[in-house]
Amino acid sequence: GAxxxxxxSWVICKSGTSVKIECRSLDFQATTMFWYRxxxxxxxxxxxxxxxxxxxxxxxGVEKDKFLINHASLTLSTLTVTSAHxxxxxxxxxxxxxxxxxxxxxxxxxxxxxxxxx
Amino acid sequence: EDQVTQSPEALRLQEGESSSLNCSYTVSxxxxxxxxxxxxxxxxxxxxxxxxxxxxxxxxxxxxTLTKKESFLHITAPKPExxxxxxxxxxxxxxxxxxxxxxxxxxxxxxx
Numbered sequence: 550g551a552x553x554x555x556x557x558s559w560v561i562c563k564s565g566t567s568v569k570i571e572c573r574s575l576d577f578q579a580t581t582m583f584w585y586r587x588x589x590x591x592x593x594x595x596x597x598x599x600x601x602x603x604x605x606x607x608x609x610g611v612e613k614d615k616f617l618i619n620h621a622s623l624t625l626s627t628l629t630v631t632s633a634h635x636x637x638x639x640x641x642x643x644x645x646x647x648x649x650x651x652x653x654x655x656x657x658x659x660x661x662x663x664x665x666x667x
Numbered sequence: 668e669d670q671v672t673q674s675p676e677a678l679r680l681q682e683g684e685s686s687s688l689n690c691s692y693t694v695s696x697x698x699x700x701x702x703x704x705x706x707x708x709x710x711x712x713x714x715x716x717x718x719x720x721x722x723x724x725x726x727x728x729x730x731x732t733l734t735k736k737e738s739f740l741h742i743t744a745p746k747p748e749x750x751x752x753x754x755x756x757x758x759x760x761x762x763x764x765x766x767x768x769x770x771x772x773x774x775x776x777x778x779x
Contacts, residue, residue, distance in 0.1 A: 553710075555710070581764060581765065583764075583766055583767070585769075590774075591771065592754065592769045592770060592771045592772050593711070593754070593756075593769045594769075595766055595767075595768070598764045598766060606764065640708075642710050642711075644710075644711075644767075646765060652698070652765050653698040653699040653716075653718070653758050653765065654716070655701055655713045655716050656701070656713075656765075656767055657713065658703075658710035658711045658712070658713075659710050660709050660710045661708070661709065661710045663708070
């Protein structure tokens, strides 16, 4: 149980284009999903908290107009990297917690999306 | 500011050579400390949750312990398949979203 699916697993795009990444909870519902970014040999840095039916909450220093988050249902959140540039190349990972679990139960992670901007 | 520091950054062990990974934390009201395993190019895989000082959890060759300032992940008689990056994360009481703050990770390599 508690499977989070992320798509695509990798994507290469040209500078200036936009890329959408999907995160789905397959066997549970999530009112909140979290988007992390991971640079090579570094840890996970939280970018934003995605809230079903409302606006996402962004961490300090993360541009909300560049990283658009939509959480339209209890099983799907999307992250769109707009006008991507090479410095946006990174490993993006989403995570979610079962809405019926306790607030401090474990987060379950997707397998990440490797974004390369050329 | 909530903070998590893991040591060592990298660890090389011979198969069967037991050791421990450290996770030191500073957090306003710990709601949970989490250990994850991450393989290259994959997302983190959940291992353990510890909620209060003195708590211990075990799974196969891994054992996690928690004090008020740090957590240890003990690896007994490791095998090459235990090679991975081990991440420690905390959930602070000040967070109403339940977000996790991660340490830098310890990359473990177990040689046969």
